[in-house]
Amino acid sequence: MNPPGSLGVLEEKEEEHLATPILGPSVHSDNPQERIQARRLRIAARLEARRREALGEYLDGKKESEEDQSKSYKQKEESRLKLAKLLLCGTELVTNIQVAADIREIHRRIEEEEIKRQRLEKLENEVKTSQDKFDEITIKWEEGKQRRIPQELWEMLNAQQVHCAGLIEDKNKLISELQQELKMKDDQYVKDLKKQSDDICLLLERMEEQVKNVMKTFRQELQNIEKAFEVERQELLTSNKKKWERALQAHNAKELEYLMNRIKKVEDYEKQLNKQRVWDCEEYNTIKIKLEQDVQILEQQLQQMKATYQLNQEKLEYNFQVLKKRDEESTVIKSQQKRKINRLHDVLNNLRSKYNKQVKQFQEENQSLTLDYKRLVLQFKELQKAMRHFALIDDKQFREIWLMNEEEAKDLINRAFDVDRIINTHHLGLPWMAPNFWFLKNVGPISQRQQKSTTQILEEVLMEAEEEGADQDSSESESYLDLPKQVSARTTRKILMLLCDESGFLIESKLLSLLLPLERSECYLLRLDAVFSALGIENEDDLYKLVNFFLKYQTHHSPSSQEPLDLRAEKEGSLVDGKSQEKEPPPSPKLIHPNDVLKILEAFVMGLRKPRDFWVPVKLLKVVRDDSKDSEYWEALTTVIPATTQNLWDALYTALEKYHLVLTQRAELLIENDSLERQNTELQQLLQQYLDTKINSELQVPPTQVFRVPTK
């Protein structure tokens, strides 16, 4: 119902949407006024559309519905309403009986209530009056008891009887009344029953009637609806038929038109075909003539070709003969070749077998050789081990022998020195100075001077530099024994400090944290150690190379940066290249800019890498001991006493010999003297003896008195 209408509106709206931007002022216009206008128009159009939609839809819907309510629909609605009404009325009619019964019941109840109330009232009144009467009678009984006279009593009894009879009569009356009522009620009940049965009959009748009615009307309505549908269907059929016929007619007309067109076209085409045929015939003739001419030419050519063919045939026959002969020859050769091939095959097989044998043999050989090789390698290893062992032992032995010899020599030298000293001091009376030679201090075999490790050097350098801080140039000449002569300790130190500060990235962070609590110099030392290990500087030479590299680099690159110092640096550079190093090396580390340090380091590391490649052979050569200085050493040891002294000694020797001679003579003389003295004493003793003897005493003149005895 609604959708077509709303759709139509939508389409309308869309049309409007499409139309507005074309007709009205454009929204995209340059003029702002015009744009405002355009927007207003658009809003207005939208509102209008919406309003029309609301209104139009309603109207359209209504119209549509009316149209839609075709005959059948109308009939249906009508029937439905009619049936609903019928049903409603029917049920009302049927229930009317119930309602009527209800209201009758209500009325009955009300009446009943009223009657009941009256009856109760009546009964109560009756009870009251009868009670009064009864009371009266009972009082009279009391009175009667007081009566003494029989007549009176009798009278009274009679009266009582009458009264009682009256009372009973009243009661009986009431009872009869009530019974009457009951009878009435019974009658009423019977009537009610009848009435009810009538009602029920009526109800049934009505229900049946209703059912019949409803059935009838339903059937009728159904027929009506069906009729309406039928009519509608007929209408639809006729209208559709008409439409169909119209369409068929249109179709036929069109068909006819097409046919006519077709005939015309066919005629056209026929004409065209004829034309085409004539034209084709002409063309065919011309082509035919041309082709005949061509045929003639070609026949001539054919003749020529035949001639050449003949010629060629003869030639080919000859060739064929030749080739046949050749073929025969080739078959012979082929057989020969075949035989040869067979032979060669045999040879090949032989060779193969041989080759296999050889391969096996060589494999075996190879195996044995590899085994040998392994064995030899093992042996070699053992030998090496032994050699190392022997080398060690040799070293030791050599050292021991050396030490022994040296000790011996030293002893001898010392003895010589002692002798020399004695000679000088005792004999010549000259002061003696012990000669000081380097080799005297030497102990053990002379080896190549030991490479000091970088750390040691560093330590030294730093220590010395510090000492230097204390006393300036005091021990310069001594302390620089092992430094290359070109560089001063201070320079080195400064360079190293700089290096240490700038290349902190080469040090591990863990190490840095460990270094914090240490002393400054120690800290520097450890840091430098780490830096050098990272750079691959391992021995003294490398270190000096580094220092030199720094200096050179600086000399090369300074001119650009440091103009005033440049000249001096140049001069110094040349001086450094020379030999004089007495002057303080002026290229102070200040000249090296900290930013350059990394570049220098990079260049140095690149340079250092090359010589490192020959590391392994150097290590091997290191084992061979340099014994060039040994003979020198030993010779030096022999010539510890100079020739002049020896000459002196010779002269001294001869003089001393002479002196010795004199002394020996003297000694002999002394011995002689001694013996003479002993003889003397012995003689004196004998004399004494003789003197002491009794004979002397007996003698008148004792000899003692004669001479005086020496007491000695």
Next chain:
Amino acid sequence: MQKSPSIPSRSSTSTQDRSSTAGQTSSTSTGPGSGSVVRRMRRIIAEDAEWSLAIVPLLTELCIQHIVKNFQNNPILKQLLPEHQKKVLNHLSPDLPLAVTANLIDDESYWRRCCTQRWPVCHVDNHGGSWKRMFFELHLENLLKHFIPNTTDPAVILNLLPLCRNYVRAIRVDQFLPPVQLPAPPRGGDQSDSGSEGEMEEPAMDHYQLDNLVAGLSHLEELDLVYGVKDCGMNFEWNLFLFTYRDCHSLAATVKACHTLKIFRLTRSKVDDDKARILIRSLLDHPALEELDLSHNLIGDRGARAAAKLLSHSRLRVLNLANNQVRAPGAHSLAHALGHNSNLISLNLRLNCIEDEGGQALAHALHTNKCLTTLHLGGNELSEPTATLLSQVLTINTTLTSINLSCNHIGLDGGKQLLEGMSDNKTLLEFDLRLSDIAQESEYLIGQALCANREAARQRALNPSHLMSPVTAKGPESPVG
């Protein structure tokens, strides 16, 4: 020679064929007798144009016949193929004992045959569309109707219990016979005497106790009882219609124990206030009860109060107290309960006497109630004040669909006021105002408004999505037409 016997023989065989296959064999055996004749007969049969193998009964057919014949002794059904089962069921006799068939046969067509054979009129729709259920319910009803306490053996019913327990869902009994008094005492003519005797003998007048039966029926949903005797004719005695206290107590206990019960009807049984209270007390907080019908009894205000209490203590949806003796106080209590109730859909107070006071109370209650759809206040002596209040209710309430105010004294003014109330109402579909003293004009106009409402309801039911447009469209049309 050959042709002359062939014609009668063919006719005989053909007729016998049609009658039964067994007949054929008998005919052949009871033929002339000698073997040659039999052979000839056979040959003749073979030449018979109508004879074919199709006439020979299949073995399955024979087996099925046998099964049908011996079904009572050896019931074989479940083991058969479905098509054979169907055949067996089609041939089974409806007279088979229930003990055999009850739990074995579920086929509706068999039970349909049973029903149609026993009862001439069968409304299967009243029994949930199941013929089997109908059969058992009617069977049980029949037994209960003719059960005479102390005379009939109660085992008759209890034996049926295991057979019907799964199928019976409703018990509808419209008569309970009292016990027969064999030493019939010579009755005096006066009623007071018999009345006193009836009271004295009351314990002896108890009816059948339903408790065992109801406890056994696991699917019982409906209980429709009338304690009375039908067709007593001239043997009428008051104590034939006596719903004793013992009956009442046992029924109350029975109903309370039956948790599946949904509908309980006890009509035309002289239930007075005390019995009603006993019954309703047992129904308080019943888990399933939805409909309670105590119409055509003697319930007064106290019973109505009990019913009002039941309204707030159960999920009751339908309450029928038609034709009782409820007056204004009872209506008051019902109205009070109704004001807070959200379950009750239908309330029937036809033929009571609640009068204007009760009617006004109910109308007030309808101001707050949002659930009640059907209200029957026919024959309650209502008048104009109730009508004014109800017209106010009509303007507010949107749930009520049916009101019955027939047989009241609403009067002309009340009718006009109801018409005013009706003009604002769009939901009411039925409004019965017959015999209520209102003007014909207003009754007609109310009828028109109801028509419009019905039309609108129909439209709503047809296309629930387009609620508004048809209403607005039809709105202006209907009063014009």
